[in-house]
Amino acid sequence: MKDRRRFSRVPFKTEVEVLFERRRLAAKNLKDISLKGLYVVAPERPPVGEICQVKVKLTGAEPPVELIFTGEVVRHGPDGFAIVVTETDLESFAHLRKLLSYNLADPEKIEAELGRLIR
Template identity: 40%
Template sequence: MNKKIIRKNSRVPFKTAITMRFADRSYEHRETSDLSLKGVSVIGVTGHRVGEQCAVELHLSGGDSNVSLKMQGEVVRVGPSGLALHLFAIDLDSFSHLKNIIAYNLDDPDQVDKEFLHQLKTGKTNDLDR
């Protein structure tokens, strides 16, 4: 039976390098396929179980600067082409960069602010201390 996935955050195509450190294995500079305020899809990484947690670094590069966004992730889906992580424990600077990436890649840049404000009102924001 196929479970329908209901997304609460806008997801945008976004390819960048990601490093993940699980308790038993690390992956350096793998590739993402898409990104949201609370999640990321990673291409070519399998063999993990839903619920496993890892340290995550998204590597952004452009011009003369290299920025790494640091957070925690939990596996929420595993498929033949890769896995999806729920992102949490994001520091404020990383969250700000993440929000700007998503806003820049949406047709309606204000949509990401609307989603975040809705989550603030309903108490369903990213758990920054999880």
């Protein structure tokens, strides 16, 4: 089966917080992240189709940086759930772009994907 993903995913383990249905789910593990989505490892899963707020904590900086996204739960997996990002602020997007560039073997690939995202 051909992989239909349009955006490179980077394995990235960090704390993530998901807010949905007026509930807060604090997961200890983000499995991966891309320009357009992320996969959260957690035993509790919001329903598919649920709109949620996501905070990803980057602890390498002082003070720690939070990436903030709005997204939709698009699928459940055996160990968590996938969220497609529908909205983010400019600062979070800039940090995400740097994170992906630093963690991909081919940083220019992110620039090409960014071009597809903007179109």
